[in-house]
Amino acid sequence: MSWQLASKPPKPFERVWVKTSNGRQTTGYVNSGGxxxxxxxxxxxxxxEVTSWRK
Structure with a gap:
């Protein structure tokens, strides 16, 4: 799956791979507060900051 911009987040509490502003990749999610x-x-x-994400 391709990388999505962080401005269009995934569903809340859905674990995804994220790219950060310091160049690292790890897993993360969006909480109920966004x-x-x-x-x-x-x-x-x-x-x-999270710059992009993918499933």
Missing amino acids: DWVINCPRIAAQKP
């Missing part, structure tokens, strides 16, 4: 949650604590600690 905010991205990054599953990897080491990457999340850097507080990057």
